[in-house]
Amino acid sequence: MSPVNAPAKRDPEAARQRILAAALAEFSEKGLGGARVDVIAQRAGVNKRMLYHYFGNKDDLFLAVLELAYGEIREAEKALNLDDLSPVEGMGKLVAFTFDYFVQAPYFIKLLNSENLHGARHLRRSKAILDMHGPVIGLITDLLERGAAEGVFRDDADPVEVFITIASVGYFYFSNVHTLSAIFDRDLTSEREVAARRAHVIDVVLGYLRPT
């Protein structure tokens, strides 16, 4: 006869979520190799044994975190509704969205860097992630085709190359902020610098896409 809203003494789902959140933080701060299982357990406020109970081992936990992170960005992309916009506006919105996403979810970049250091061995096991990327390419293909037909975009742009380029120009900036800031002796994490970079990357993609 316990009240519906009473805090459950045991809440498996909440524990799972806390482990995932703690692992996301720890993995993105220290990388897969640098992250410590004990620290994740401590941050999640659960016994270390629970990580193994819920996720099997460190690598499988990392994969779960990776699936979470990829799921979030591809889900957000789907909600963009670029079909209602002109090709130029749509492309600008996609580039801005991608850039802003890196600002909002800095852990995404760190996780991908870690995964690439390890040859994408976790991701390759995840059918969920591998099936996730059709939609984005579809979005870009549609924008490029409409733009070329209307004569506002060049007609020789490859959708996958464009996708990689859109990701590149923002990703690299944030992935390498520390070395770039040190080298150029200016704080590239400042709002002013980030805003300047944001304007630049939109200029680059739209500038490139102008008809030849």
Added chain:
Amino acid sequence: MSPVNAPAKRDPEAARQRILAAALAEFSEKGLGGARVDVIAQRAGVNKRMLYHYFGNKDDLFLAVLELAYGEIREAEKALNLDDLSPVEGMGKLVAFTFDYFVQAPYFIKLLNSENLHGARHLRRSKAILDMHGPVIGLITDLLERGAAEGVFRDDADPVEVFITIASVGYFYFSNVHTLSAIFDRDLTSEREVAARRAHVIDVVLGYLRPT
């Protein structure tokens, strides 16, 4: 009375170089955290104690490797002689060079990723590296100014943004080859794909720089 060319039983400089080369390989394959001091010693064919004798500790050894890697690319850049070329040709050559450099020295990307995961804490201690980047920016500034004056480049491009963009479009491709290859289910390390990317990144930079 030992012959000049007889192999010295002790060759400190050679030992130092072998340690550096082994550390470069190990650090770029496993990252700073994943690299093992014992493995570096083994790969270099020296006693582990020698790493500490020559370089002090693991972090200082990493910094030495970083200085070596940065020195190499900035030195190669200096030999480009872009002044003799037209702005468009010069910029094309710089973009191609940067891209090709990532192909030729894949360890450079791995080392930078590691350094950024650690907040550039080694690099910031290295005056040598921090003083290394004036020349490249000078090169780009000159190309942009000449191009704008001749009316073949837009006049609102910032040299540092352009530098970062030139690096981005190649760096990200190679840094993330494994995840990208998995996601798009095609081997982006193949010669054909690399050549296509190379052509694309030149198109992107030169396309963007066209006058507005």
Added chain:
DNA sequence: TATTGAAGTAACTAACTGGTTACTTATATC
């Protein structure tokens, strides 16, 4: 050729690391 400092070695250590064992406790369901 005596000396001294750098080059080199083997064995060790204290702290850590991912994962396990052996066990207890809560809860849904029949």
Added chain:
DNA sequence: GATATAAGTAACCAGTTAGTTACTTCAATA
């Protein structure tokens, strides 16, 4: 309310890890 199963805990373990100790050997030079 008995019971099976999932949730949870504390203590432990075998293998690593960066760095050190205590020592020997070589070779330049005074």
